[in-house]
Amino acid sequence: AQTVTQSQPEMSVQEAETVTLSCTYDTSESDYYLFWYKQPPSRQMILVIRQEAYKQQNATENRFSVNFQKAAKSFSLKISDSQLGDAAMYFCAYRSASAGNNRKLIWGLGTSLAVNP
Amino acid sequence: DGGITQSPKYLFRKEGQNVTLSCEQNLNHDAMYWYRQDPGQGLRLIYYSQIVNDFQKGDIAEGYSVSREKKESFPLTVTSAQKNPTAFYLCASSITRTLVYYGYTFGSGTRLTVV
Numbered sequence: 001a002q003t004v005t006q007s008q009p010e011m012s013v014q015e016a017e018t019v020t021l022s023c024t025y026d027t028s029e030s031d032y033y034l035f036w037y038k039q040p041p042s043r044q045m046i047l048v049i050r051q052e053a054y055k056q057q058n059a060t061e062n063r064f065s066v067n068f069q070k071a072a073k074s075f076s077l078k079i080s081d082s083q084l085g086d087a088a089m090y091f092c093a094y095r096s097a098s099a100g101n102n103r104k105l106i107w108g109l110g111t112s113l114a115v116n117p
Numbered sequence: 118d119g120g121i122t123q124s125p126k127y128l129f130r131k132e133g134q135n136v137t138l139s140c141e142q143n144l145n146h147d148a149m150y151w152y153r154q155d156p157g158q159g160l161r162l163i164y165y166s167q168i169v170n171d172f173q174k175g176d177i178a179e180g181y182s183v184s185r186e187k188k189e190s191f192p193l194t195v196t197s198a199q200k201n202p203t204a205f206y207l208c209a210s211s212i213t214r215t216l217v218y219y220g221y222t223f224g225s226g227t228r229l230t231v232v
Contacts, residue, residue, distance in 0.1 A: 043154075043205060043207075044225050045223035047221075052217070093220075095218060104150070104175075105221060107160045108159065109157070109158070109159040
């Protein structure tokens, strides 16, 4: 079974600095999707970024980028120029690309990010 | 605008009472999901449905029930058999019948408290 591990329960960063959140996963599949979701204090879950495993190029969305290392099964999220609004819980998730019943996202336990002014 | 609507935002349940959480989406998504979120435990899947009139148990289905009579609606009933229902509940949906997968869209959640 696939698993997702976020080894940093809490992290902090100074405003305008860069921070990297780590995520590792375990799978025997070669084709899958990876996601980072953000949950701010409002508790609304927001998709930050997604990565398709067959694409070698790392996904980017404005100040958010990932370092996708397929062989190492690592999917870290880099937040550049951190802003106070980036303070949130960040969840990493995995989803198989194969057909069948494996259509659920597999979630990590989250990393709580604090942004210090 | 398309999205997922969860209601109510806050819900209070007395001991022994059944309550139903509403989840409605107008995104034309095939699949819908219910998650429970407790501090330090991430998201735990309660039930999910990939098509109308069909649903499957997730990891913590005991004490919960669902129905999927319409594509747009996936209500969750928390029964009296759920001994510790105080939690934050999230509903999500996704398209599954595509070549490329774009992840879940979430509702804004319901906070359920036992009083």
